[in-house]
Amino acid sequence: MDQSAASGALVDSIRIIGFLCNWCSYGGADTAGVCRFKQPTDLRVVRVPCTGRVDPLFVAKPLIYGADGVLVSGCHPKDCHYAVGNLYARRRLEVLKNFLSFMGIDQRRFRYTWVSASEGQRWQQVVSEFSETIHAVGPNPLARK
């Protein structure tokens, strides 16, 4: 983290996409912001109604075309605003995760997790850890072709 923050050029080149469900994780990220929990600036958030809306294509495409990491975050299982949307997401994304290396993508570039609207601190932790991982993995080689 400290290392990456020091070298501005690297920070500049890292880009992480986050798919956040409107009801839990987007709220959690808002809570983290309201509480002024400092986070890395690599993340760009796409708001979706539910993680069940996330087509595996939305994860695969950016990883093929240039993003360095993709994070999907939704409501905790059993706390989904749409009852079961996150369970469908979990199945789909788990399959996708196992498929990434077949596509020549480092599995570490993708993570899915659950953060509720009240868990600002947990969100800070998730973002920081994932950002750290991506910085360790480095820029996406597929992007620079």
Added chain:
Amino acid sequence: MRIGVFVCQCGTNIAGTVDTEAVARRAMEYADVVYATSYVYTCSEPGQQEIQRRIKEMNLQGVVVAACSPRMHEPTFRRAVERAGLNRYMFEMANIREHVSWISTDKEANTRKAMELVHMAVAKLRFNQPLFSSKVPINKRVLIIGAGVAGIQAALDCSDGGLDVVLVEKNPSIGGKMAQLDKTFPTIDCSSCILGPKMVDISQKENVTLHACSEVESVSGYVGNFKVQIRKKATYVNWNACTGCGECVRKCPSRKAPDPFNEHLATARAINIPFPQAIPKKAAINRDYCLHFTKGKCGVCKKICPVNAIDYDMQDELVSEEVGAIIVATGFDLFDHSVYGEYGGGRYPDVISGLQYERILSASGPFGGHIRRPSNGREPRDIVFIACVGSRDASVGRPYCSGVCCMYIAKQAILTRDHLPDSNCYVFYMDIRSPGKNYDEFVRRAQEEYGVQYIRGRVGKIYPRGDRMVVQGADTLLGIQVEVEADLVVLATGVEASAGAGELAEKLRISYDQYGFYMESHPKLRPVETNTAGVFLAGACQGPKDIPASVAQGSAAAAKVQALFARDAIETDPQVALVNERTCVGCLKCIMVCPFGAIQSKTLRDGSIKAEVLASVCQGCGLCNATCPPKAIQLQHATDNQILAELNILCA
């Protein structure tokens, strides 16, 4: 499309760490953007007027506001653009406050990030389509789950407003925890004397349907039109016939049934009426203790019942109710103090919970209102109260303050000194939290007028010595160890979420926090709404609360329901799935994944099968969209093209 971009400075909230002028200048370079500016408070009246003026002046067809979270101000700005003649869905927000300016102080990185977020919003907006709501009628009945004081207040207010109320209570009687209390702080009102009339009101209101001994089985539908299944548990007594005379209770030979109303300080008969003021005042059989069910003999109650109400063959019954709104008032449970091994882990009969002591104090309690030790029935002389048992203690997973314990032990100590003037009362506390009207004065009265000894410090251990209990603790003000020999120890057990809270939340599709308390829509500005339209919260199910706050929230929830029902129809959210019949292949996978049964199949004239969305049932989750193989079903306002447009900006 002609797009205008408004970058909010939010005073210095955003402008302090983001160069909003630079963000606006850059925005002018994005496709279709014809106007971009930075404004100090975009959400203010002049800020909104500025947007409206520019829409007209520049002939804008779409607007992007880069400001706070859309969860905060999206509705505000949607209304603003609508007033200027745009469709409210020709608007996008970029969150550059919660997600940018407040989480990093690196102005350069923040500005870059803000620019990209604005670019994403512009890219999405280019694919936006005007959407239009339709209207659906409202069923003006309300379901209230839980009939403690919050639920009762909500039910009475709704009923007074002329609404039909369906009130569901899990226990055989309404009243909740307040019915178990002896007196209430800070007035020392008799609890059942102030709650009782409200309970009687419930039973006498013609527009209130009470289902006691019942639980919500399932909930479907949406705001204005919920369908609810209620399971009425078998009581083995026909309540239509039962008069509550209590003859069966007096003659029942099985005397060892648990008595939850008296917090298990006494036992009850297998057929029982929980307390004299119970509403409905009807008997119910506990199957596990009834000799008819356990041994296959007896049948005394059936023989003796003057109205022939006993029905051993009774089964659970499912009742369907249709309502337009739901108020959840399921209350709380008491923290289980047996977790504290150092306080005896629940093994010592003379170490009791706050609610148990409440029953001991109560005239309808196990000792008829005389203070006695549960172990030997003798009057105690030295009584120790221990605060924060299961509150403000992260080691037992309860870091929050329960809010009521400081007050109820002050009340119990005052009552103890009233009942037994020769007794000595000690209170071990961490801090005294008494922030209500007349609350702090009340605690002072306990100390100054009633001579209750307050000792600031935690108790480390409780153990028996002879037939008394030794309480070992610290006095952190004097910096010494303290040891008190007590006849009775009352633990100020804290408040926790009720046991079935999570399960019910799943049925209602509302959220709860890590402790199981239901989440309000906004912690300050929407304290009784949930994120599910038409579902409201009242009382301690939302967080620890005292009686005045629970009653206030019950009334507030009732007011919200009446505001909702003041209209005859509600506008539906047009952000729903839509099928393109030309590309739909009729695989109907969408029907299988839809959690709401909002999709059905239809056969066209040429015999081909297509999916069809029932717009009023669709909740807009987009599961079908992600599932559909040919992407024929698209979630409006979050279509594949819209999301991919956002991603394209980040892949460039």
